[in-house]
Amino acid sequence: MTGDPTPPATEPAGPARIASPRILAVVAVAAAGVTLAVAALLVNIFERKQEARSTFVRVVALDDTTQDPARWGEDFPQEYDGYRRTVDMVRTRFGGSEALPRVPTAADPRDTVSPSRLDADPRLRTMWAGYAFARDFREERGHAYMLEDQLYTERQAVAQQPGSCLQCHASVYVPYLRAGGGDLVRGFRLLNAMHYQDARRLVQYPVSCIDCHEPSTMQLRVTRPGFILGIRAFKASQGIRDYDVNRDATRQEMRSFVCGQCHVEYYFQGPEKQLVYPWFNGLRVEQILAYYDSVGQNDWVHALTGAGVLKAQHPEFEMWNQGIHARSGVACADCHMPYLRVGAMKVSDHHVRSPLLNVNRSCQTCHRFSEEELLARAEAIQERVFRLRNQAMDALVGLIGDIESARHSGRGDADLATPRSLQRRAQFYLDFVEAENSTGFHAPQEAQRILAEAVNYARQGQIALRDRSFRPSVAR
Amino acid sequence: MPAIPRGTGAVSGTVLSLLAAGAIGAAAGTGGFTFVYARGASYLGHDAAACANCHIMQEQYAGWLKGSHRSAAVCNDCHTPAGFLGKYAVKGLNGFRHSFAFTTGWFHEPIQITAFNRGITERRCRECHADIVDQVAGPHGRGETVSCIRCHASAGHLQ
Numbered sequence: 001m002t003g004d005p006t007p008p009a010t011e012p013a014g015p016a017r018i019a020s021p022r023i024l025a026v027v028a029v030a031a032a033g034v035t036l037a038v039a040a041l042l043v044n045i046f047e048r049k050q051e052a053r054s055t056f057v058r059v060v061a062l063d064d065t066t067q068d069p070a071r072w073g074e075d076f077p078q079e080y081d082g083y084r085r086t087v088d089m090v091r092t093r094f095g096g097s098e099a100l101p102r103v104p105t106a107a108d109p110r111d112t113v114s115p116s117r118l119d120a121d122p123r124l125r126t127m128w129a130g131y132a133f134a135r136d137f138r139e140e141r142g143h144a145y146m147l148e149d150q151l152y153t154e155r156q157a158v159a160q161q162p163g164s165c166l167q168c169h170a171s172v173y174v175p176y177l178r179a180g181g182g183d184l185v186r187g188f189r190l191l192n193a194m195h196y197q198d199a200r201r202l203v204q205y206p207v208s209c210i211d212c213h214e215p216s217t218m219q220l221r222v223t224r225p226g227f228i229l230g231i232r233a234f235k236a237s238q239g240i241r242d243y244d245v246n247r248d249a250t251r252q253e254m255r256s257f258v259c260g261q262c263h264v265e266y267y268f269q270g271p272e273k274q275l276v277y278p279w280f281n282g283l284r285v286e287q288i289l290a291y292y293d294s295v296g297q298n299d300w301v302h303a304l305t306g307a308g309v310l311k312a313q314h315p316e317f318e319m320w321n322q323g324i325h326a327r328s329g330v331a332c333a334d335c336h337m338p339y340l341r342v343g344a345m346k347v348s349d350h351h352v353r354s355p356l357l358n359v360n361r362s363c364q365t366c367h368r369f370s371e372e373e374l375l376a377r378a379e380a381i382q383e384r385v386f387r388l389r390n391q392a393m394d395a396l397v398g399l400i401g402d403i404e405s406a407r408h409s410g411r412g413d414a415d416l417a418t419p420r421s422l423q424r425r426a427q428f429y430l431d432f433v434e435a436e437n438s439t440g441f442h443a444p445q446e447a448q449r450i451l452a453e454a455v456n457y458a459r460q461g462q463i464a465l466r467d468r469s470f471r472p473s474v475a476r
Numbered sequence: 477m478p479a480i481p482r483g484t485g486a487v488s489g490t491v492l493s494l495l496a497a498g499a500i501g502a503a504a505g506t507g508g509f510t511f512v513y514a515r516g517a518s519y520l521g522h523d524a525a526a527c528a529n530c531h532i533m534q535e536q537y538a539g540w541l542k543g544s545h546r547s548a549a550v551c552n553d554c555h556t557p558a559g560f561l562g563k564y565a566v567k568g569l570n571g572f573r574h575s576f577a578f579t580t581g582w583f584h585e586p587i588q589i590t591a592f593n594r595g596i597t598e599r600r601c602r603e604c605h606a607d608i609v610d611q612v613a614g615p616h617g618r619g620e621t622v623s624c625i626r627c628h629a630s631a632g633h634l635q
Contacts, residue, residue, distance in 0.1 A: 024492035031499030035506050042510040044579050045530075052531050341585060344531040365586050366635065 130303025163199030230277025323443030385440030539633030
């Protein structure tokens with residue numbers, strides 16, 4: 001390999017027969033460099049093989065009372081790392097939130113908030129006149145903020161909020177079990193009936209690991225009684241009796257159901273403010289409204305028109321259910337918590353956020369187009385929905401103004417009944433898309449249908465004010 | 477420089493030679509061990525499992541196991557050219573690129589096929605399915621040709 005130390009006897013021995021020291025030194029250094037690189041590669045391969053062998057290391061024992069996400073994070077550092085990143089505030093074209101600085105006060109110590117939606121679109125104040133949402137409504141922020149944003153919203157100042165809110169604004173699994181003496185639903189009912197401030201003292205964390213995972217197997221589970229009872233009622237409406245979500249749902253269904261525990265339409269039933277998901281007839285907007293009509297539910301009486309109206313609340317789960325992704329078996333987690341490669345490990349990204357901020361992992365796993373193309377497709381859908389949403393908002397504000405003037409001119413309740421019922425209907429339909437956090441993307445055609453019907457109801461309401469003989473056509 | 481005795485130069489030359497030989501030997505030994513440990517020889521063969529050795533292709537491998545082509549073709553049949561030289565040239569080229577990308581982590585997630593390798597796969601579809609393809613292939617519009625895997629994306633790996 002190197003210089004030959006035994007030259008032929010006829011020639012004199014000497015350095016001339018051995019390669020020059022300089023070349024030998026270069027060879028030695030180069031070989032050492034190659035060895036170093038190969039050793040580094042070897043260690044890298046070794047690490048990957050180890051990662052593939054054991055996907056997690058149990059450092060601390062977790063049980064059904066471990067609430068602190070940091071403890072879970074010791075066993076699952078990758079997932080915990082992502083979970084902590086939900087503090088990020090990033091805008092997309094139609095959603096998300098940028099961080100606005102604010103001067104902390106004694107009542108509200110937050111130094112950052114998201115932009116006010118009411119200032120961005122003052123028509124929302126008209127739609128919600130007389131309701132706490134007309135006082136303060138901001139862009140939604142990440143999971144990390146759920147507890148403090150609800151504690152400090154000005155809606156707390158204008159209305160006594162119930163403990164029911166906490167079902168989805170805190171980690172309530174352990175508090176419910178404690179309050180209910182081991183009975184989750186009993187604890188849920190007890191906290192629902194409390195004042196928000198009293199119930200708030202019983203919870204400690206925003207949504208945490210234990211809310212979606214069974215601690216010994218990490219299997220997904222539903223812990224929110226609102227969903228457990230709601231999906232049971234929905235399945236019953238389809239003829240499936242005695243549905244138990246934690247027993248009967250498939251793994252892929254659970255990857256949507258754990259999100260659907262909270263990202264849904266709901267209302268507070270009766271004076272005890274029991275939280276109910278209105279799915280007794282089905283998940284579509286007209287089925288939900290038919291349920292509210294059947295139980296005579298009004299969230300409030302509209303301050304300008306006197307109509308009994310409803311506030312739709314982020315019906316993401318219901319809307320997604322009407323869309324092509326749900327139909328194709330794509331779960332919430334597939335796009336909002338896509339798989340992430342960490343060395344040889346595959347983890348689901350617990351940095352829950354808009355897929356538009358993560359197009360490669362969220363969309364390109366199935367759709368073989370460039371990131372620019374996929375983003376453009378999503379935004380084209382949202383742009384079209386947003387345009388019609390604005391038309392519907394104008395139509396509704398027009399109807400509200402007309403009813404208000406009719407009221408001032410002395411027309412009585414009997415005369416205003418039909419326009420008011422059309423306002424209730426138009427408003428709930430519009431809000432169903434407005435409050436839904438995808439600007440229509442979760443079910444584009446369904447969102448457009450709902451908005452088109454909202455425009456129709458608002459304009460029919462205006463006709464009914466002008467022509468007492470007009471009979472509105474209301475699709476069922 | 478007559479001041480330095482000839483013998484000293486020979487001794488230092490021998491030491492350096494031994495050092496260089498030792499260093500090369502160490503490189504060869506570590507390299508050889510790494511090759512065996514990383515199952516390097518498996519990459520020269522035809523077994524589809526070898527392509528998932530380094531974990532990155534695990535999903536593609538799992539998809540292939542569930543796909544229709546698992547009983548007709550292995551990775552090499554669609555992802556390397558037919559002839560001996562072409563096959564090993566492409567194996568060598570992609571082997572280097574993959575090793576580099578996966579060690580450094582510098583690649584697009586989810587992993588995407590390159591235009592060059594897509595071309596190889598397209599040609600391999602047409603070679604096996606020549607009877608059918610001959611009847612449908614041909615220019616579409618202004619010199620565009622149809623792509624097999626644009627529509628038959630699940631043929632190789634079930635999605």
